[in-house]
Amino acid sequence: MSRAAVAGVHVFGVRHLSPGGASHVLDYLNELQPTAVLIEGPGDASAEIRHLTHAQTKPPIAILAFTEEVPVRTVLWPFAVYSPEYQGMKWAQANGAEAEFIDLPSSVTLGLQEGLRKGVPQHPQRPELKPAAHEEGEPAEDELREPESVYSRIARLAGEHDYDMYWERNYEHNMSSGAYRAAILAFSAEMRGLSESAERAEQPREYAYNALRESYMRRRILQKISEGHRPEKIVVICGAYHAAALTDLSDAMSDEELAALPSPATKLTLMPYSYYKLSSMSGYGAGNAAPHYFQLMWELMASGRPEELPHRYLSSVARLVRRSGTHRSTAEVIEAVRLAESLAALHGGSAPVLRDLRDAAQTLLGHGDLAAVADALARVDVGTSIGSLADGVSQTPIQDDLNRLLKRYKLEKYKSTVAADLALDLRENRRVSSEEAAYLDLHRSVLFHRLELLGIHFARNVPTGQTGATWAEHWVLQWAPEVEIEVVESTLLGETIEVAAAYVLREKLRECRSISEASALIVTACECAMTSQMEESSRVLQSLAVDSREVVSIAAAARELSKIIGYGDIRKVDTAPFVPLLEELFRRGCLFLLDASGCNDEAASLMITAMNDLNLISQEHDEIADTALWLQELLQLAQRDDRNPRLSGFACAILMERAAISAAEVAAEVSRRLSPGIPADLGAGWFEGLSMRNRYGLLSRMSLWEQLNDYINALEDEEFKRALVFLRRAFSTFSPREKTMISELLGELWGVNSEQAAEILTGELKEEEAKMLDDLNDFDFDDL
Numbered sequence: 001m002s003r004a005a006v007a008g009v010h011v012f013g014v015r016h017l018s019p020g021g022a023s024h025v026l027d028y029l030n031e032l033q034p035t036a037v038l039i040e041g042p043g044d045a046s047a048e049i050r051h052l053t054h055a056q057t058k059p060p061i062a063i064l065a066f067t068e069e070v071p072v073r074t075v076l077w078p079f080a081v082y083s084p085e086y087q088g089m090k091w092a093q094a095n096g097a098e099a100e101f102i103d104l105p106s107s108v109t110l111g112l113q114e115g116l117r118k119g120v121p122q123h124p125q126r127p128e129l130k131p132a133a134h135e136e137g138e139p140a141e142d143e144l145r146e147p148e149s150v151y152s153r154i155a156r157l158a159g160e161h162d163y164d165m166y167w168e169r170n171y172e173h174n175m176s177s178g179a180y181r182a183a184i185l186a187f188s189a190e191m192r193g194l195s196e197s198a199e200r201a202e203q204p205r206e207y208a209y210n211a212l213r214e215s216y217m218r219r220r221i222l223q224k225i226s227e228g229h230r231p232e233k234i235v236v237i238c239g240a241y242h243a244a245a246l247t248d249l250s251d252a253m254s255d256e257e258l259a260a261l262p263s264p265a266t267k268l269t270l271m272p273y274s275y276y277k278l279s280s281m282s283g284y285g286a287g288n289a290a291p292h293y294f295q296l297m298w299e300l301m302a303s304g305r306p307e308e309l310p311h312r313y314l315s316s317v318a319r320l321v322r323r324s325g326t327h328r329s330t331a332e333v334i335e336a337v338r339l340a341e342s343l344a345a346l347h348g349g350s351a352p353v354l355r356d357l358r359d360a361a362q363t364l365l366g367h368g369d370l371a372a373v374a375d376a377l378a379r380v381d382v383g384t385s386i387g388s389l390a391d392g393v394s395q396t397p398i399q400d401d402l403n404r405l406l407k408r409y410k411l412e413k414y415k416s417t418v419a420a421d422l423a424l425d426l427r428e429n430r431r432v433s434s435e436e437a438a439y440l441d442l443h444r445s446v447l448f449h450r451l452e453l454l455g456i457h458f459a460r461n462v463p464t465g466q467t468g469a470t471w472a473e474h475w476v477l478q479w480a481p482e483v484e485i486e487v488v489e490s491t492l493l494g495e496t497i498e499v500a501a502a503y504v505l506r507e508k509l510r511e512c513r514s515i516s517e518a519s520a521l522i523v524t525a526c527e528c529a530m531t532s533q534m535e536e537s538s539r540v541l542q543s544l545a546v547d548s549r550e551v552v553s554i555a556a557a558a559r560e561l562s563k564i565i566g567y568g569d570i571r572k573v574d575t576a577p578f579v580p581l582l583e584e585l586f587r588r589g590c591l592f593l594l595d596a597s598g599c600n601d602e603a604a605s606l607m608i609t610a611m612n613d614l615n616l617i618s619q620e621h622d623e624i625a626d627t628a629l630w631l632q633e634l635l636q637l638a639q640r641d642d643r644n645p646r647l648s649g650f651a652c653a654i655l656m657e658r659a660a661i662s663a664a665e666v667a668a669e670v671s672r673r674l675s676p677g678i679p680a681d682l683g684a685g686w687f688e689g690l691s692m693r694n695r696y697g698l699l700s701r702m703s704l705w706e707q708l709n710d711y712i713n714a715l716e717d718e719e720f721k722r723a724l725v726f727l728r729r730a731f732s733t734f735s736p737r738e739k740t741m742i743s744e745l746l747g748e749l750w751g752v753n754s755e756q757a758a759e760i761l762t763g764e765l766k767e768e769e770a771k772m773l774d775d776l777n778d779f780d781f782d783d784l
Contacts, residue, residue, distance in 0.1 A: 008232035009221060010034070013184045013243025014084040017278065017288045019298035020172035020180070021084040025237060027177045029091045036229045037092040038221060039085045040238040041077055041101030042109065045268050049101070052079065052086070052270065053093040056390035059086060060273035060291070062481065064488055065106030068265040072489040075109050078273045080291060082298035088237045098229075102220035102236070104213055104261075111262025112209060150194055159347060161355055164289060168353040169344075172297065175306070189244040212261070214245045218252035267491075269396045271484040272387040274417045279382050290354055292383025310337045310352050310360075313380060317361045320376035328365050336364035354381070384417045386479060397495035399487055405497065409444050411477075419478040423464075426471045426570045442571065445473055449527040450501040454493070456486045470567035498530075505533045515544050519557035526564050526573055535577065542581055551589050551596040555610035558585040562617045565624075579624055582617070586625045589614050590633045597643040601685075604644045608692065611647070615654055631660045638669065645682045649673070649689025657693055 012028055014021035029037065045063050052061065062078035079086040092099035104112075151163040160166040174180045217238070225231055236246055275291035288294060296313060300306045314336045318328045340352035340360035352360070358377060366373035389395070395403075406412050414420050424441040432438050448459035457480075464474045494500030505525060512518050518541035525533040541557060548554060561582040565575045589610070596607060618625040637643055638651040638661070652669060655661040673686045 008230070009225075009234050009236060009247075009249070010232070011185075011236045011238065011243050011246045012084075012181060013188050013240035014237060015167070015171075015288075016085070016239060017080055017083055017291070017294065018172065019082040019294050019301055020174065021184075022082050022087040022298060023301045024177050024180045025084040026087055026091055028181065029088065029095075029235060031177075032233070032235060033095070034097055034235040035233040036098045036100070036224050036235070037088050038100055038102045038217075038224060038234060038236045039088055040103050040217070040242065041085060042106040042268070043101050043103055043216070043220060044105040044107065045077075046100045048268065048270055049089050049099050050093070051390070051393040053089050054390040054393060056388075057393070058388045059083075060275060060278055060385065061387040061389065062271050062273040063106075063268060064271050064485065065110060065266050065268050066488055067110055068267060068492070072492065073110055073113070074485055074488070075106060075113065076271075076485075078278055080275075080278055080295065082294050085237055088235075098224075100220070100224070102217045104216050105263070106268060107263040107266040108261045110266055111264050112212070150191070165353050165355050169347065169349040173306075173349065173351045173353075175350075184240055185243055185247075188240045192241065192244050210242075212253075214242055215251060215253040216258070217242070217246055218249045219254075219258070221246070222249055222252050267396070269399060269488055270389055270393055271395075271399070271481065271488065272389060272415075272479075273481050274386045274479075275383040276417060277481045290381035292379075292385065293354055293381050295383070295385075296380075307351065310340050310357060313357050314340070314361060314365070316380045317373060317376045318365055320379055321365055321373055324375065326372065332364050336360040339364060386415065386417050388415075396488055396491040398491045398497065398500060399484070401496040402487055405447055409440060409447060411444065411447075414477040415479045417478065417480060419476055422459075422475045422477055424473040424475065426473065426567075439572070441473075445527070446529045447497065448473075448475055449524070450497050453501045453504055453524060453528060454486070454490050454497070456483060456490065458483045470563070471570050501528055502530055502533060505530060506536070509533070509536055509540055512540050512544075515541060515548055515550070515553040515557045518544055519560035522578075523560050523564060526571060529571070529573065531573065534573065538577060538581055542584075545581075545585060545588065548588070549592045549595065551592050552606045552610045554585050554589045554592070555613040558582055558589060558617055559613040561585065562621060566620065582621065583624050583626075586614065586617055587629065590626065590629045593633045594637055594640070594643065597637055597640075597647045599644055599647075601644070601646065604646045607644070607647055608650055608689075611650060611654070631655065631658070635661070641682075645673075645685035646689035649686040650692055651689075652686075653690050653693035 010028075010032060012025055014025065042063060042065060045065075048063055051057065052063075059079055059081040062076045064074060064076045066072050066074045081087075089099050091097070103109075155161070155163045155166045158166045158170075160169065171180065171183070174183070217236075221234065221236060224234060238246060275295075278291045279289060293313065296316075297306070297309055300309050300312065311333075314333050318333045318336075321328050337360070340356045343356040343359060344350070344352040347356075349356075358381075361373050361377060362368065362370050365376075391403075406415065414422065422444075424445050426439075426442045426445055429438045429440070436443065448461070451458050452461070458477060460476045460478075462474050462476055464472045490497075490500045493503045505521065505528070508521055509518075512521060518537060522534060522537040522541060525531075525537050545554065545557070561578050564573075565578055565582065593611070593614075596610075597604075599607060614630065618627045618630045634651045634655055638648055638655055640648060652661070652666070656666055673682070
């Protein structure tokens with residue numbers, strides 16, 4: 001085909017997120033009435049255009065492509081309602097024209113981006129008429145500054161603060177359609193000529209990538225002509241950078257060149273997007289600073305009232321400031337509009353740009369203080385909007401399943417970029433008629449736990465603040481484009497949330513090598529309502545526990561099983577199979593307690609947690625746990641001198657608390673443990689363990705404090721320093737009231753006024769006293 005035959009193709013260069021560009025594109029399409037609208041976008045996604053333009057689809061939205069093999073790599077193409085490409089699709093759908101994407105297929109794009117960071121969604125490179133991002137805080141010295149970019153130079157010569165201001169004032173507010181398109185093409189050609197040679201030298205890969213894209217787009221334009229469309233009835237909508245290159249179709253990609261490009265197996269889907277992710281502050285290179293502001297601009301342009309933008313913007317800021325509790329009058333809004341228009345006039349503009357409006361808002365509505373209006377400006381500039389797709393649009397099965405579940409469990413309103421709290425009550429709601437409604441919160445909990453298991457960060461579990469309330473859960477819900485990408489990535493694990501979660505749990509069980517991990521997986525399976533995985537987890541735990549002597553792990557596993565049995569009725573799971581397993585774990589924990597207690601001080605802290613767990617199980621599940629065996633083993637530990645003294649003291653405390661040891665036996669043990677001549681680490685360490693439970697029971701035993709007082713008085717200086725480490729650690733956990741009571745007891749022992757003693761002993765340390773304690777840091781405590 002000769003060059004003359006294709007000379008009439010119309011190329012319209014745009015910024016990808018430009019309300020002015022979208023408005024001029026629509027005017028141009030209405031004027032030309034083309035039969036084909038060709039759009040820069042993934043060439044294999046043209047079938048998705050009908051879903052993108054569906055009446056129920058609400059931008060911002062994005063096309064997402066992902067590889068079919070792990071690790072999943074993704075690439076996406078986002079659109080706002082004011083994207084010229086999106087408005088071009090909408091026009092084609094409304095006017096019976098063909099609309100197609102003509103950029104490289106998504107599979108080729110992913111193949112070419114193989115070297116980019118894996119596992120992070122990548123936007124196709126979109127060179128635009130915009131400045132490159134610069135870091136703040138650059139060195140002031142001229143020799144250390146990076147060379148001024150051509151964009152910054154344009155802004156400086158135009159007297160603008162930055163290039164975005166220059167672009168908005170000269171292009172977004174340019175209402176002359178013919179002049180706009182001509183200026184874009186001329187500007188594109190000039191800028192391309194200035195930057196192409198530098199790009200070829202400094203970014204050869206980027207240059208080659210853009211050359212491939214343009215070559216492929218020429219190929220697709222020629223194909224459309226060969227299908228019977230007259231060149232003058234074809235409009236190409238592309239990034240301004242590519243506009244000048246696509247006016248010449250002589251260097252189109254051949255079949256051989258296309259076949260040589262990498263093309264891994266990929267899939268396409270659509271997903272809601274957010275204005276935050278479209279904004280440049282999110283790191284999106286082709287974004288703009290204020291998506292919601294440009295949506296306001298687009299809405300007013302579409303309604304033929306663009307001159308009302310300053311009024312709409314500043315009144316929106318004032319409304320948000322008032323909502324936060326700060327009064328602002330209508331007169332201040334009017335003055336702010338006048339100030340913005342005056343600032344625009346000073347720059348020779350026809351209307352205020354965003355910078356003018358922000359300055360006016362700070363001056364009049366913030367009374368000069370940016371902090372007073374910062375939140376309102378962020379909401380009006382960026383916004384919190386998130387798009388949505390029509391029911392039944394082309395998506396992956398797992399996306400469809402999640403959307404169905406969100407609708408079924410009345411969670412659709414939480415699909416927002418603004419975090420929201422949701423408190424769940426897992427108990428049956430007897431005030432509703434249907435069974436599903438009665439257990440709505442339980443079903444929600446199961447869904448949230450399955451999403452957590454899949455690594456889909458939509459719901460975050462936070463503490464409820466209700467100790468022991470196994471029926472209560474508190475979640476923080478927040479949607480983001482990353483969440484949708486995580487959902488799509490899970491499609492390789494299964495076609496539904498349940499199937500995918502079951503697959504992940506099975507894989508975790510297959511790799512499980514410890515008792516604690518197996519018990520945690522049982523809890524996960526229970527929370528996710530996966531009966532078969534619960535049984536499998538139980539078998540794994542049982543096999544791991546057969547030869548284990550690790551009391552800490554055994555106790556932790558037993559505690560997890562205890563929780564499941566405790567709230568099994570609430571979660572509607574059969575916990576009977578776990579009862580023998582809990583019984584066996586508890587028995588093993590008891591039998592190996594004595595051996596495990598011959599440990600150092602560091603390991604003793606873990607053992608104390610284990611002993612607490614086992615003791616709690618014996619109290620909560622007396623019909624399952626062998627309580628007699630537990631108390632017997634505790635008594636042996638309490639009486640042994642060759643075990644860790646802190647653990648022996650702690651065992652004695654539990655026995656006292658449970659009335660399993662008589663007062664006479666306690667007195668004898670205290671006398672023995674705190675006798676003169678007992679080394680500090682044994683005596684004071686034992687007391688530390690004893691004081692970790694049943695505080696008020698200890699405070700009622702005056703004989704204990706007398707013996708402790710006598711013991712400390714009998715210590716030599718070096719032994720006292722050693723004992724001080726244990727005693728300070730023990731008393732640091734006492735409450736202020738408990739410390740006051742101890743001080744009063746000591747006052748009685750010393751024969752001084754108890755109130756005075758309490759005041760002295762609980763007061764702040766003097767400087768020399770603090771220094772003496774600090775000097776203990778240099779004391780040699782051997783293995784302590």
